[in-house]
Amino acid sequence: MRVLRWFAGNLGSLALAILLAVTVWAVAVTSGDPDEVRTLPDSFAVEVAHLDENLVVRGALGQSATLTLRAPQSLWAQISAERLHVVADLTGLGAGEHRVPLRLETDLHPVRLEEITPTAIAVVLEPPASQTLMVQVRLTGTPAAGFAASAPRWTPQQATVAGSESEVARVTAIVADLSVDGLRADVDREVALTAKDAAGKTIDSVSLTPATAEVTLAVEQQGGYRDVVVKAVIRGQVRSGYRLTGISVFPPLVTLFSADPAAVARLPGYVETEALDISGAQADISGSLTLRLPGDVTAVGEPVIFVQVGVAAIEDSVTVTRDVRPQGLAPGLSARLSPATVDVILSGPVPLLKALRASDVEVYVDLSDLTPGNYQLQVSYRVLLEGVQVEALLPAQIAVTISAGASPGS
Template sequence: MNPLKRITINLPILLTALALAVAVWVLAVTTTDPVEKRNYSRPVELEVSGLNTNLIVTSELPEQVSLTLSAPSSIWTSELSNANVIRAFLDLSGLEAGNYTLPIDLQIDAQPVKVDNYSPKEVEVRLEQLYTKDLSITLVQPSSPAVGYEAGAPKLSTDTATVSGPSSQVEKVAEIRATLDISQAKEDIDRDLELLALDENGLPVDNVTISPEKVNVTMPISQRGGYRNVSVKVLTSGQIASGYRLTNISSNPLVVTVYSSDPELVNNLPGYIETQPLNLTDAQEDLQVSLPLAVPSGISVVGESTIKVTVSISPIQGSVTLTSLPVEIVDLLPDYNVTLSPDRVDVILSGPIPTLDQLSSSDVRVLINLSDYTEGVYQLEPLVELDVTGILVESKLPASIEVEIMPVVKPTAAP
């Protein structure tokens, strides 16, 4: 038989065998590595490219693209698990200012992968001309320095700022403003102030950039003639109670501003002004009082002329030793006797001397609680109870007591 004719006769059989082999191979592959359709869990950020440097995107673009993919299980666990294997692009090359509907292109560096769906597939893009303009900086001062002080001329690190952004927004900017608050200022000012872009109504303009973002402002603050700051000196009289000590005297405010139409009177002050005397005779506790200032003639105090004074008084601490205090037994179980060795202790106490001076032995008890103990010999620490507050137990001598607990011996009945 002619070989060509033989091949022609057997060709259908060969093709059928090939198709069966391919089908068996596909079945084997899909059985061991099945194709899975999933939502891609890694974030795919939208990358914008090709934007003309003279343009700016003023429409809101999606930050990420979500995808549904089909791929063999092995691809999901290997290549698709890597970062940046899928990228999404928005190409703005060659575009001028205007409105566009543009597609989002995908790049997948893994095979075999089928994109079943992704969202969004296209976006609305608005491009505007990038515009800049220079404006003078307006410095606003909504406040004044402290009473008796005056502000000098401010000095800015730069007098102008550049505003850039979409032409539609930059055209709205009528003022670049910096606000300097000098309320209660008593010393020179050196601050960095944020710049704001405002429209003709004084409202902020969004989506514009200001360069520089901040301006440095310096301003001298000086005291006016006839004014002076002086410290407050609290005068006291009398002695606090015996056994107590004065720990602190403070005033609020610490410094006051005084004024005189004759600057010489103010300049001749010693740097402080006294209060009226505060009587501390036999005081035993903290005091809070208001005292008037002893203002010299021809001088006045700017603001409140009454000073709040706080006086701190504490008892002097000391110690005392009470000797041979009896040890008391508490909650001894029935049918038991107890022997203590020793049965008396010395107790050292500390606290305010006035309280210690009034302390007596009857105010102190030394106890041993035996509610949890039965027959045996124990070394137990006694407990000291005080009927007076503010006293600390420093030590007990001895620190522990030998306690021997024995059953009560009951007499044997005579036969």
């Protein structure tokens, strides 16, 4: 009885002690791993939950929300978009328009939602509907000059559109758009289907089954027209020591026309340009050239051809021997180099290598801050003629002996 009376008399003190202990524990935890409040830079797509199986959401939901969260500092490294979900709970909602609050769902704890924007979204629920319509293929653009496209064929002939009742009712056509612009060959491809309203606008908030149609289309060249390759005619030779690196022609193919189909049929499959003179060229050369055509044949469109010829110096290599010069040797010291010369393997354009002078290549060792002793040092070089490169030094290192006393003749 006395124990019970003691507990009764000290109940307030016990409660206060427990509260203080919890407070001290909470302060210790938060001081070691304090909370941070951050607004996430990315927005999150709103997901719906518990939608009645006899209803659908009208239109594309297409809404997103931004989140501001509070979490311990150590937990932020684990917070990612994959573990955060913004949910609109549709439990118990029937057909009609509703204002639905948003909430955060996550498996991370303790994470607390400080703010969500917007706090709620408008959702319209309707009964589902579907209808089957004929597929239409719509051609856009025009084939290449001298070509004609036949009427397209496609499968399937029908497709089913599904979605909310009001959105499905807006669909008046299911269309496959196919561009034939610039075509020179037959077409056999899968083309995406789109739902259109009476004004021709696309309705994205419904689904189509199937989502594509296979469309075939014959593209044929008309009589009197023929596609031929363009052959550039080059005259002359580049300068000695240079070579051709390539010839580009644009356009590489042209369409020719003649009122006499036999005239284009007699052509050898290519047509030549006027000559481009490259005599003595030392760099790339280009020009706009006309075509050499029979009198009764014309080129469709612009008959001028752009030709570019690549010209580069012929590369070669030479080996030269150079004395190694000491650099940076302190006063009062002498240096003995072994070997005193190295072979330098150079590469570059032949004209530059032929013009190479002894003073264009310098070879040296850096003796700065070195005291008397024996060293194995890397050989350095300078090439003063632009376009010439050093491929190797033989040897790349030399032995250097530094001694007290000036070098002879210093």
